[in-house]
Amino acid sequence: MTVHHRTVEVEGHEIFYREAGPVDAPVLLLLHGFPTSSHMFRDLIPKLADKYHVIAPDHLGFGYSAMPPADAFGYSFARLAEITTAFTEKLGLTAYGLYVQDYGAPIGWRMALAHPERITAIVTQNGNAYEDGIVEAMWADIVAYDADPTPENAGAVGRMHSEAMVKWQYQHGVPDQTLLSPDAWQHDLSLLSRPGADQVQVDLARTYLTNFALYPKFQEYFRTSQVPLLAVWGENDEIFPPAGAKAFRRDLPDAEVHLLPTGHFALETHAAEIATLIDGFLTRTLG
Structure with a gap:
C-alpha cells in the first residue's frame, strides 16, 4: 500500500502528514503522543489503508511539522487542537474517526467538543480522559513548575525529554524488548535535540494540567454522544495504567476495551493485533 508524505500550510505554519488509502473511504485521523510524531503509525497505516482513508499529521512543534519558537507561539493543548481542526478543514474533512x-x-x-458532529468513532490507545488512569507522581514536576516557574523547576520538567526517559517510555512494560526497534526513540531524540525544542516541550507540558480540568466536559461528551469507542491499551503502561481504559465504560457502556501485554507505545510491538481490532470495530460501527 502506497503511503504519501505531504505538507500543507495551516495558519501560516507548515504541517507534515502521512496519507494512504482510498479518498472515498471512511477517514481515520491518527493523532500521536509525546515525544513522537506520525512516525509512530508507520506500521499501522499500511495495515488499514486498504479499507480506510488514513491521515496522520505531526502536531505543530513535533516531527517534521514547523516548530515556531516558544516565544513566538503560545504552545498549549487548546492551540494544538485548533491547529489540527484547521488542518482537517484545509483537507476538506467533514467526518472522521479519531485514533x-x-x-x-x-x-x-477538544476537537470532539468543538465539533461533535464530525466524529464518527474513536480509538483510544493509552489516551486518557478519566482520573482513574492518572498517577499523580508522574505529574509532580509539572505541577511544581506550574506553581513556581523557576529555571530549576523547568529543568526538572525538561528531564522528561532526556534520552533515558524517552527510552524508558518505549521500553518499560515490554516483556520482550528485542521486538523494539531503537529507530523509534532515536527518531524522537533527533527531533527533540533541535534548537528551541526543549522550551517548546516544557511550555506545552505545563499546559497539560488544563486537560484535567476539562475531564468532566470530555466525559459529558461521551455520555451525550454515545460515540462508538474502542480502547486498546498497553496494560503495563505506568503513565496511563489500564484503569483509564476501563473507565470509558462508565459513560459509554458499549465501549470495547482490550488490554495488550505491552507498554505505553503498544504499536511498537502489537501493530498487527491493533490493526485487526480497529478493522473489526470500524466494520461494526461504520458498516
Missing part, C-alpha cells in the same frame, strides 16, 4: 494516543487524546477530545 488518539497520549498527548493526542486531549487534542482529539
Whole structure:
C-alpha cells in the first residue's frame, strides 16, 4: 500500500502528514503522543489503508511539522487542537474517526467538543480522559513548575525529554524488548535535540494540567454522544495504567476495551493485533 508524505500550510505554519488509502473511504485521523510524531503509525497505516482513508499529521512543534519558537507561539493543548481542526478543514474533512494516543487524546477530545458532529468513532490507545488512569507522581514536576516557574523547576520538567526517559517510555512494560526497534526513540531524540525544542516541550507540558480540568466536559461528551469507542491499551503502561481504559465504560457502556501485554507505545510491538481490532470495530460501527 502506497503511503504519501505531504505538507500543507495551516495558519501560516507548515504541517507534515502521512496519507494512504482510498479518498472515498471512511477517514481515520491518527493523532500521536509525546515525544513522537506520525512516525509512530508507520506500521499501522499500511495495515488499514486498504479499507480506510488514513491521515496522520505531526502536531505543530513535533516531527517534521514547523516548530515556531516558544516565544513566538503560545504552545498549549487548546492551540494544538485548533491547529489540527484547521488542518482537517484545509483537507476538506467533514467526518472522521479519531485514533488518539497520549498527548493526542486531549487534542482529539477538544476537537470532539468543538465539533461533535464530525466524529464518527474513536480509538483510544493509552489516551486518557478519566482520573482513574492518572498517577499523580508522574505529574509532580509539572505541577511544581506550574506553581513556581523557576529555571530549576523547568529543568526538572525538561528531564522528561532526556534520552533515558524517552527510552524508558518505549521500553518499560515490554516483556520482550528485542521486538523494539531503537529507530523509534532515536527518531524522537533527533527531533527533540533541535534548537528551541526543549522550551517548546516544557511550555506545552505545563499546559497539560488544563486537560484535567476539562475531564468532566470530555466525559459529558461521551455520555451525550454515545460515540462508538474502542480502547486498546498497553496494560503495563505506568503513565496511563489500564484503569483509564476501563473507565470509558462508565459513560459509554458499549465501549470495547482490550488490554495488550505491552507498554505505553503498544504499536511498537502489537501493530498487527491493533490493526485487526480497529478493522473489526470500524466494520461494526461504520458498516
